[in-house]
Amino acid sequence: MRRKIPSTQSLICFEAAARHESYTRAAQELSLTQSAVSRQITALEEFLGIALFRRTRHGVALTPGGADYARQIARQLDTMERDTRDAMARQGQGGSLQLAAVPTFATRWLIPRLPDFAARHPDITVHIETRTRPFLFNDTTFDAAIYAGTAAQTANWAGTQSTVLLNEDVVPVCSPALLAGRKPLSPAAIARMPLLQQSTRPDGWRQWFDAQHVDAPRAHSGPRYELFTMIESAAAHGLGVALMPTLAIQDALARGELVVACERPLRGERSYYLVTPATQDERPAVALFRAWLLEQAGAPAAAPSVRAPQGHGRLPTA
Numbered sequence: 001m002r003r004k005i006p007s008t009q010s011l012i013c014f015e016a017a018a019r020h021e022s023y024t025r026a027a028q029e030l031s032l033t034q035s036a037v038s039r040q041i042t043a044l045e046e047f048l049g050i051a052l053f054r055r056t057r058h059g060v061a062l063t064p065g066g067a068d069y070a071r072q073i074a075r076q077l078d079t080m081e082r083d084t085r086d087a088m089a090r091q092g093q094g095g096s097l098q099l100a101a102v103p104t105f106a107t108r109w110l111i112p113r114l115p116d117f118a119a120r121h122p123d124i125t126v127h128i129e130t131r132t133r134p135f136l137f138n139d140t141t142f143d144a145a146i147y148a149g150t151a152a153q154t155a156n157w158a159g160t161q162s163t164v165l166l167n168e169d170v171v172p173v174c175s176p177a178l179l180a181g182r183k184p185l186s187p188a189a190i191a192r193m194p195l196l197q198q199s200t201r202p203d204g205w206r207q208w209f210d211a212q213h214v215d216a217p218r219a220h221s222g223p224r225y226e227l228f229t230m231i232e233s234a235a236a237h238g239l240g241v242a243l244m245p246t247l248a249i250q251d252a253l254a255r256g257e258l259v260v261a262c263e264r265p266l267r268g269e270r271s272y273y274l275v276t277p278a279t280q281d282e283r284p285a286v287a288l289f290r291a292w293l294l295e296q297a298g299a300p301a302a303a304p305s306v307r308a309p310q311g312h313g314r315l316p317t318a
Contacts, residue, residue: 170243
């Protein structure tokens, strides 16, 4: 069956003109004449049967339909370019994997281990971008995601299947100077220290103190930071005690920048998951990557759990 797809050249001209909202600047970018760009877009509008631009006193502006089409086309052209570059780089061998990942896990746990994956599968290239919340796989180029969240949050990520990689243990840490030579403190003593808060986990300290059966009126007090890297730096510079995942602080502990302030780790509500689209036709690269991740995490191989069909409604939040 012949595909109903316009010419690639007309799509490239349209994407550039839409991005600049200017035929002239699109022509300059593409090393074409303005009339050539105009002809390509006119042909595309005739093919689609809709107006993509409207004339203004200052040039052209996208119509609502043109703006929507431009978003879709830009994403598809990016995918085509990425796949073309991958094919050129591989010279017909292997494959690639586009991974979304939470930044701390990617930086502190995953990337230091990737040389082992590269040695075992030199024909598979792993690309990593940052994502911290669920998204619709159909709207992206991602093959998989590493997500930190609760079991309920992961279960609400529609149209996906997930595999637990690691549970998250958290422990209080601080600068050695803050302890001033004292031994690790009791939970009650921690409650009197300045507490560093993570804005995405506002109840973290309250949960830790409750598990220690300690009254802590200031459990929600203290400066707030969004990222683990920020809160780790604040703790290392003596601003207070931070509640950090053990997997994120091993290097800082080894370097002596942080010390454990209280030896009472707590199993957090969150775990790290490998999330992939629910499909019967999983790419071999994804299956190999899952098996390798489970081996690195020391977890037994397990079939991923499948979520409900993917819809187009409101996304769950992490």
